[in-house]
Amino acid sequence: MKKEKRNRIISVLMVLVMGVLLMTGCGDKSTEKEDKETLTVYLWSTSLYDKYAPYIQEQLPDINIEFVVGNNDLDFYKFLDENGGLPDIITCCRFSLHDASPLKDSLMDLSTTNEAGAVYNTYLNNFMNEDGSVNWLPVCADAHGFVVNKDLFEKYGIPLPTDYDSFVFACQAFEEKGIRGFTADYFYDYTCMETLQGLSAADLTSTEGRKWRTAYSDPANIEKVGLDDVVWPKAFERMNQFIQDTNLGPDDLNMTYDDVIDMFQNGEVAMYFGSSAGVKMFQDQGINTGFLPFFEENGEKWLMTTPYFQVALNRDLEQDEARKEKAMKVLNVMLSDEGQNKIISEGQDLLNYSQNVTLKLTEYMQDVKPVIEENHMYIRIASNDFFAISKDVVSKMISGNYDAEQAYQAFDAQLLDDENVSEDVVLSSSKSYSNYFHSEGGNESYSVMANTLRDIYGTDVLLATGNSFTGSVLKADYTEKMTGDMIMPNGLAAYKKEMSGAELKELVKSFVEGYEGGLVPFNQGSLPVVSGISMEIKENEDGYTLSEVKKDGKKIQDDDSFTVTCLAIPRHMEPLLADKDNTFEAEDTVVKDTWMNYVLEGDVVLAEPEDYITLR
Numbered sequence: 001m002k003k004e005k006r007n008r009i010i011s012v013l014m015v016l017v018m019g020v021l022l023m024t025g026c027g028d029k030s031t032e033k034e035d036k037e038t039l040t041v042y043l044w045s046t047s048l049y050d051k052y053a054p055y056i057q058e059q060l061p062d063i064n065i066e067f068v069v070g071n072n073d074l075d076f077y078k079f080l081d082e083n084g085g086l087p088d089i090i091t092c093c094r095f096s097l098h099d100a101s102p103l104k105d106s107l108m109d110l111s112t113t114n115e116a117g118a119v120y121n122t123y124l125n126n127f128m129n130e131d132g133s134v135n136w137l138p139v140c141a142d143a144h145g146f147v148v149n150k151d152l153f154e155k156y157g158i159p160l161p162t163d164y165d166s167f168v169f170a171c172q173a174f175e176e177k178g179i180r181g182f183t184a185d186y187f188y189d190y191t192c193m194e195t196l197q198g199l200s201a202a203d204l205t206s207t208e209g210r211k212w213r214t215a216y217s218d219p220a221n222i223e224k225v226g227l228d229d230v231v232w233p234k235a236f237e238r239m240n241q242f243i244q245d246t247n248l249g250p251d252d253l254n255m256t257y258d259d260v261i262d263m264f265q266n267g268e269v270a271m272y273f274g275s276s277a278g279v280k281m282f283q284d285q286g287i288n289t290g291f292l293p294f295f296e297e298n299g300e301k302w303l304m305t306t307p308y309f310q311v312a313l314n315r316d317l318e319q320d321e322a323r324k325e326k327a328m329k330v331l332n333v334m335l336s337d338e339g340q341n342k343i344i345s346e347g348q349d350l351l352n353y354s355q356n357v358t359l360k361l362t363e364y365m366q367d368v369k370p371v372i373e374e375n376h377m378y379i380r381i382a383s384n385d386f387f388a389i390s391k392d393v394v395s396k397m398i399s400g401n402y403d404a405e406q407a408y409q410a411f412d413a414q415l416l417d418d419e420n421v422s423e424d425v426v427l428s429s430s431k432s433y434s435n436y437f438h439s440e441g442g443n444e445s446y447s448v449m450a451n452t453l454r455d456i457y458g459t460d461v462l463l464a465t466g467n468s469f470t471g472s473v474l475k476a477d478y479t480e481k482m483t484g485d486m487i488m489p490n491g492l493a494a495y496k497k498e499m500s501g502a503e504l505k506e507l508v509k510s511f512v513e514g515y516e517g518g519l520v521p522f523n524q525g526s527l528p529v530v531s532g533i534s535m536e537i538k539e540n541e542d543g544y545t546l547s548e549v550k551k552d553g554k555k556i557q558d559d560d561s562f563t564v565t566c567l568a569i570p571r572h573m574e575p576l577l578a579d580k581d582n583t584f585e586a587e588d589t590v591v592k593d594t595w596m597n598y599v600l601e602g603d604v605v606l607a608e609p610e611d612y613i614t615l616r
Helices: 002-037 052-059 074-082 097-106 121-127 150-155 164-176 189-198 207-217 231-245 250-254 257-265 277-284 315-319 321-334 337-341 363-373 384-398 404-416 444-457 480-484 501-513 570-578 591-600
Strands: 038-043 064-069 089-092 141-149 180-183 269-275 289-292 301-307 310-313 377-379 425-428 461-464 477-479 493-500 529-531 534-540 543-551 561-568 613-615
Touching: 002 038, 038 052, 038 321, 052 064, 052 321, 052 337, 074 089, 074 097, 074 480, 089 321, 097 207, 097 315, 121 377, 141 150, 141 189, 141 277, 141 363, 141 377, 164 180, 164 231, 164 269, 180 257, 189 231, 189 269, 189 301, 189 384, 207 231, 231 384, 231 404, 250 384, 257 269, 257 277, 269 277, 277 289, 277 363, 289 363, 301 363, 310 321, 315 321, 384 404, 425 480, 425 591, 444 461, 444 529, 444 561, 444 591, 461 501, 477 480, 480 591, 493 501, 493 570, 493 591, 501 534, 501 543, 501 561, 561 570
Parallel strands: 038 064, 038 089, 180 269, 301 377, 461 561, 534 613
Antiparallel strands: 089 310, 141 269, 141 289, 141 301, 425 477, 461 529, 493 561, 534 543
C-alpha cells in the first residue's frame, strides 16, 4: 500500500512538473513569436510620437511596430550597431553621409527601390555612396532662409530685396533709420553652419562642389578629407563679405533664438535667418511677414533645406524575406504623401524631395515659389565636424579674429585633425535585455531603467510614458555620452506626489487609457512602463482598458498610501498639473541629468527587470 501511494504521489508530481515545463515552453514560444513579428522603428524626436507613429501603425494594423524615441545622433546608432542592438528602421535629422559611413555595411541598399526612384536626382545624389548604393532617403524639407518684416519695409519705403545687392542696400538703409537690417541667432552651431553654406549653395552644388562633397562623404575613404581649394576659399570670402555687409559683430554671437524673436516682434530688426515656420507665427500675430531665399553671387536664388529626417533600414532584414517585406511596407507609409503631412506642423508648407509627394505651398511661402519649382533647395552638409567647426570658425570671423583666408585654413586644419578624443567608461552592463514588448511581462529593457530610476528617486512607485527610454540595455561598456543617451532626449521631466491607492489607480488608468493633451497609447509598445507595481490591461477596438493594479501581488486598496514619481515631457503632463487635485511637484532637474549625476558617482549596478504588465 505504501509503495502504491508513493507511486501515485510521484505520478502527480511528474504531471505537475510536465505541466510547468509545457507552460514555460509555451511562454518561450509565445515570446519568440512576438519578437519575430515585431519591427523596431527609432524616431529621432518625441514630436513624431504624437501623430506620425500612430498614423503609421493605423495604416499597418497587422504589423507589430515598436516605436522608440532614439537620439538625433549617428554616434548613438554606431554604438547600437557595434553592440548588436541596431534597430530595423532608423531615423536621424542631424545627418551626413560622412558620419553615416561606418554604418554602410549594416544598412540595406535602397537604390533600386521605388521609394528611392521617386526622389528627384538632384537630391538623391546627396545620399548616394561612391559605388552608387543608397542607404538613406530623405523625407520632406524644412526650409531656412530670411524671414522679413514687410511692414517695416513699407513703413520706411525700402524695396524688398530681389538680389544680393538689394539685400545689402536694405540692410544699410535700415541701419540709417536706427533699425537693425539683419541679425540671427549665431549663439547656435546650426546658424553658423547654415549661413556659411547657404551663401555659397550655388557653388557647393556645382560640378566642383559635388566632386568635393562626394570625396568628403565617401565611406571608402580611410583618410580624412579637408576642404578643397576651388569652392571653399570662395565660400569663406563670401561669408566674410556678408559679415561686413550686414554689420555682424561680437554681440551677435550672444543672440539666442528668443532674443532674435523679441527684436523682430518689437520692430527692432527687419530680417533674420530662420525657418519658414516663423512666417506663419508672425502672420498670426498681425505682422505682415515674408520669406526670402539666399541670394547667390551668380544671381541664382537658393533655399537652405533640412530634411525633417533621413531614414534607413537594417541589412539584417534581408535574411528574412517576410520581415523585409513588412519593413518595406512601413517605409512606404513613412514616405507617403499623407505620412509626410503628419510630420510637419499644422499650417506649415510641405516641401518635397520626392515625386510621390504633392507640393503644398501655403500663402506663407509664395515669395519663394519660383525657387522651389526650380528645385533650388540645397541640402546642408551636416556632419558632426561641420557643426562644431562652423561654430568655432564662423564665430571667430564675426568677432573679427579671422579673415577669409585664416578662416579657410583653420576650418581645413580642424577637419584634418587626427586627434581622437577617448571617453572613459562610466557604466557597464554585464547582460543584454530584450527591447521587445511582451504581452506577458512588458519590455525588459524599459523595466531595468524604470526599476533603477525608482531607486534613484527613492519612490514607492514609478510611472513612465512609453517613450521615456531609448531602447535596448545592451551588454556593453557605456561612455558618458552613451549613458546619457539611454534616456529619451526631449526634456523628459519627473513629477512627484504622495497619493492614495484610489488616486494611484486613477493615475495609472489615465496613462493607460489616455487623456486629452497626454500621450495616448496607440499600440502595445507605447503603453506606460511601471516599477513598484504591476498592471493588467485589456486591449479592445477602442484602445486599452486598465483592469487591475497590484503591489507585491496584491490588489491595491483605495486607502493605501504611496509616493509616486511620474516621468513625462512637460507638454504631456500639463493637463494633469492644471487639475487642482493633482498637486504634483516638478523635480528641478530633468531626468537625464538626474540619471547622469547618479551614474557619475560611480559603482552603478542596474536593477533587474520585473514582469510589470499582463496584456490580454
